[in-house]
Amino acid sequence: MAKARSDVIKKKQLVRQVADLTGISVVQCDYMFDVLIKVVKDHLLNEERVELKLLGTFYFLQLAPKMSNMTKGIVPAHKQLKFKVAEGIARKIRVGTREQ
Numbered sequence: 001m002a003k004a005r006s007d008v009i010k011k012k013q014l015v016r017q018v019a020d021l022t023g024i025s026v027v028q029c030d031y032m033f034d035v036l037i038k039v040v041k042d043h044l045l046n047e048e049r050v051e052l053k054l055l056g057t058f059y060f061l062q063l064a065p066k067m068s069n070m071t072k073g074i075v076p077a078h079k080q081l082k083f084k085v086a087e088g089i090a091r092k093i094r095v096g097t098r099e100q
Helices: 011-022 026-045 087-094
Strands: 050-052 056-063 078-085
Touching: 011 026, 026 050, 078 087
Parallel strands: none
Antiparallel strands: 050 056, 056 078
């Protein structure tokens, strides 16, 4: 079940929380957040794997050509960006499910 829109954590909230936890100004945290996202984005645009140890890993999957179910045309080989959640987070999310 999807969470209600009010449960979405936005950049402003993240920046404020980092500022509160570190004692660094909100302006500096906001700048560092933007720089971090830009650096990650640049590596992804260069099709590089990005591992954020406590969060997870962005990686690319090479997909072979295949026939489209909708158009019956050929979808050419391409890369797909994927994200694998870090095991510590995945384990906590699975608590109470059959995948324990």
